[in-house]
Amino acid sequence: xxxxxxxxxxxxxxxFDFLTRFTEAEGVDSEAAFAxxxxxxxxxxxxxxxxxxxxxxxxxxxxxxxxRVTVRLEEHxxxxxxxxxxxxxxxxxxxxxxxxxxxxxxxxxGLLDDLRYEYTDGTSCIxxxxxxxx
Numbered sequence: 001x002x003x004x005x006x007x008x009x010x011x012x013x014x015x016f017d018f019l020t021r022f023t024e025a026e027g028v029d030s031e032a033a034f035a036x037x038x039x040x041x042x043x044x045x046x047x048x049x050x051x052x053x054x055x056x057x058x059x060x061x062x063x064x065x066x067x068r069v070t071v072r073l074e075e076h077x078x079x080x081x082x083x084x085x086x087x088x089x090x091x092x093x094x095x096x097x098x099x100x101x102x103x104x105x106x107x108x109x110g111l112l113d114d115l116r117y118e119y120t121d122g123t124s125c126i127x128x129x130x131x132x133x134x
Contacts, residue, residue, distance in 0.1 A: 001025075039128050069129070
């Protein structure tokens with residue numbers, strides 16, 4: 001399945017509807033569906049909030065291949081932001097003293113089995129892979 005979404009926080013409801021239709025059609029269990037939705041929300045939100053270029057949309061592709069689900073988020077942007085790089089989240093100091101940022105990406109990574117990033121010719125692509133229970 002593939003759908004294009006406006007790069008706008010108001011698109012989140014449509015993104016969730018898309019993911020629900022996909023996971024239900026593919027028989028993805030509720031735990032994996034939740035993990036996928038949470039990770040997609042994090043990366044979509046970051047694309048909306050921190051995009052460095054235009055108001056173009058975000059294309060989301062979702063597919064099931066045997067025992068795994070692959071979801072790709074793609075946007076046109078003049079500058080890459082590699083979400084696979086380590087975040088600067090500070091886990092060793094009290095929460096009130098931490099700088100904001102990085103925790104959402106860190107949590108999303110923990111829900112996935114693989115996370116990939118590519119930037120080619122002005123297109124940023126984040127690929128999320130979730131293994132399904134046997």
